Amino acid sequence: MKQLSLTTRLSLMFMLAVAAVLSVAALSFNRLSQHHFKLLDQQVLFEKLESTQAILGGAAGARSFERLQPQFRALFGAHRDLAAIILAADGRVLFADPGQIDIPQRFRAHPGRTMWEWQDQQQMYRGITAQVAVPDQGKPITVMLVLDVTNHMSFFETLQRWFWIGLIISTLVSAGLGWFVARSGLRPLRQVTQMAASVSAKSLKERIPLAPVPLELQQLVSSFNAMLGRLDDAFVRLSNFSADIAHELRTPVSSLMTHTEVILSRKRDIDTYEDNLYSNLEDLKRMSRMIDDMLFLAKSDNGLIIPGFEQVALQEVVGKLFDYYQLLADDRGVELKASGVGSVRGDVSMLHRAISNLLSNALRYTPKGKTISVKIGQASACTTLTVENPGETIPPEHLEKLFDRFYRADPARREGSPSNAGLGLAITRSIVEGHQGRIWCTSANGWTAFHMEFPRPELSTETASQTEVRKIESRRDVDA
Incomplete structure (x- = not known):
C-alpha cells in the first residue's frame, strides 16, 4: 500500500481539525439557539397563562364568560401564532381562539405548568395546560394555550442545511489552504532531501547552511552535516588506505618480479635458484603478515574480533x-x-x-x-x-x-x-x-x-x- 506524503497527511489533518471545530461550534450554536427559542416560547405561554388566570379570577357564572370574551380576544389576538382553548369541567368549550384546534386528548390532562410539544403533519406546536379555579364554580376549568412554532423549526432546518453546505465548502477550502501551508512549511525539508539526494563520494565537502533552516529542522540538518563529515573522513581514509595498500604491496611484488626475471633471463645453477627462492620467501612472508594485519583490522572494524575476558x-x-x-x-x-x-x-x-x-x-x-x-x-x-x-x-x-x-x-x-x-x-x-x-x-x-x-x-x-x-x-x- 502506497504511503501518503507528509504534505498530504498534514493537509488532511488540518482539514479534519477545521471540520471538527466547525462541527462543534455549529452544533453548540444550534443547541443554544433552540434552547433560547424554547425559553422564549415558554415565557410567552406563561405570561399569557398568568393573564388568563387574572381574567378568570373575576368571572362568576356562565354569563360572566360571555362578558370576558372581548378581553380574551384582545389578549390572544395580539399574538397571531398563539391559540387558546378554555374547557369547562364537563368538556364543553367555553372559549376557543382562533376557532377549534384538534388537540390530542392526552394533552388536556397534562401536568400543570409543564410545556409539551406536538407535531401535526408539517405543523409544530408547543403548549401548556393548566387547571384554573373560578369563583362560583365547583370544579376548576381547563386552560390550554398552544403556540405555533413551525416557523422556528423551519428556521432551524434551513440553518442546518446551510451549515452542512458551509461545512463542505470550508472543509475543501481548509484542505487547499492546509496543502499550501504544509508545502510552504516543508520547503526546507525538501531542500534537505534534495541535498541528500545529490550527495555522492565526490560531493561530501558540501554542507547544508543552517541560517535559512527553521529551528525545528536545525537539529536534523546539524546531524546530517555531521554525518557528511564522518562519511567524508571515512572516504578519505578508505581512499588513502587503498592507495597505501597498493603502495606497500608494490615494493615486494616488484622485488619478486625483478628477482624472478633476472633468474629466468638465463640458465643458472641450483644454488642460485635456491638463493632466489629464499629471497622471494622473505618478501612473501612480509606480504603474508601485511595481509594478516589487514584482515585483523577489517574484522575489528566489523566487531568480529571479540577478546576473551x-x-x-x-x-x-x-x-x-x-x-x-x-x-x-x-x-x-x-x-x-x-x-x-x-x-x-x-x-x-x-x-x-x-x-x-x-x-x-x-x-x-x-x-x-x-x-x-x-x-x-x-x-x-x-x-x-x-x-x-x-x-x-x-x-x-x-x-x-x-x-x-x-x-x-x-x-x-x-x-x-x-x-x-x-x-x-x-x-x-x-x-x-x-x-x-x-x-x-x-x-x-x-x-x-x-x-x-x-x-x-x-x-x-x-x-x-x-x-x-x-x-x-x-x-x-x-x-x-
Whole structure:
C-alpha cells in the first residue's frame, strides 16, 4: 500500500481539525439557539397563562364568560401564532381562539405548568395546560394555550442545511489552504532531501547552511552535516588506505618480479635458484603478515574480533616481552625498564600483541644508550600502561594520525623497513578499543609516550558467559 506524503497527511489533518471545530461550534450554536427559542416560547405561554388566570379570577357564572370574551380576544389576538382553548369541567368549550384546534386528548390532562410539544403533519406546536379555579364554580376549568412554532423549526432546518453546505465548502477550502501551508512549511525539508539526494563520494565537502533552516529542522540538518563529515573522513581514509595498500604491496611484488626475471633471463645453477627462492620467501612472508594485519583490522572494524575476558596481570605480560626483546635491546644498546603493577580483564594474546607493537616501535626510534620505560598504574576507576622512550619529538599535527593505517610521521620513510608496513599502531588501537579502553600519544622535549587506559577488572560490564555468547553470534554472522 502506497504511503501518503507528509504534505498530504498534514493537509488532511488540518482539514479534519477545521471540520471538527466547525462541527462543534455549529452544533453548540444550534443547541443554544433552540434552547433560547424554547425559553422564549415558554415565557410567552406563561405570561399569557398568568393573564388568563387574572381574567378568570373575576368571572362568576356562565354569563360572566360571555362578558370576558372581548378581553380574551384582545389578549390572544395580539399574538397571531398563539391559540387558546378554555374547557369547562364537563368538556364543553367555553372559549376557543382562533376557532377549534384538534388537540390530542392526552394533552388536556397534562401536568400543570409543564410545556409539551406536538407535531401535526408539517405543523409544530408547543403548549401548556393548566387547571384554573373560578369563583362560583365547583370544579376548576381547563386552560390550554398552544403556540405555533413551525416557523422556528423551519428556521432551524434551513440553518442546518446551510451549515452542512458551509461545512463542505470550508472543509475543501481548509484542505487547499492546509496543502499550501504544509508545502510552504516543508520547503526546507525538501531542500534537505534534495541535498541528500545529490550527495555522492565526490560531493561530501558540501554542507547544508543552517541560517535559512527553521529551528525545528536545525537539529536534523546539524546531524546530517555531521554525518557528511564522518562519511567524508571515512572516504578519505578508505581512499588513502587503498592507495597505501597498493603502495606497500608494490615494493615486494616488484622485488619478486625483478628477482624472478633476472633468474629466468638465463640458465643458472641450483644454488642460485635456491638463493632466489629464499629471497622471494622473505618478501612473501612480509606480504603474508601485511595481509594478516589487514584482515585483523577489517574484522575489528566489523566487531568480529571479540577478546576473551580473563584476569590478566600486565606486569607479567611486560616481563615476558622484555625477555623476548632483551637481545634486540642489548644489540642496540638500549635499556628496558618496567615499574608498577596492575591487572585488566581481557585477552592475553591480544594484549601481548598490543604492548609488543609499542615496544617494537620504541626500540626502532630510541637512540643508543637510552632507556625505554614501561609504567603500569592502577587507580580507582582504571588501569594504565605507558610506554615511554626518548627520541625525536613528534609534531602535534601528527599525534592524532599516528594510529591511522600506513601512516608515518616522516613522509621520507614511506617505504618503511622490510618488516614494517605501518599497521602496528592501528592494530594496537583496535585491540585497546576492543577491551573498552583508549590509547593516545604525547610527545614533547625529546620524549614520546604511548598511554593505554583500561577499565578496572571489577568495572568490566561483560562476563565470560556473555563473551562466549557474542563469539557464537559472531561466528554465525560470519558463516551467514
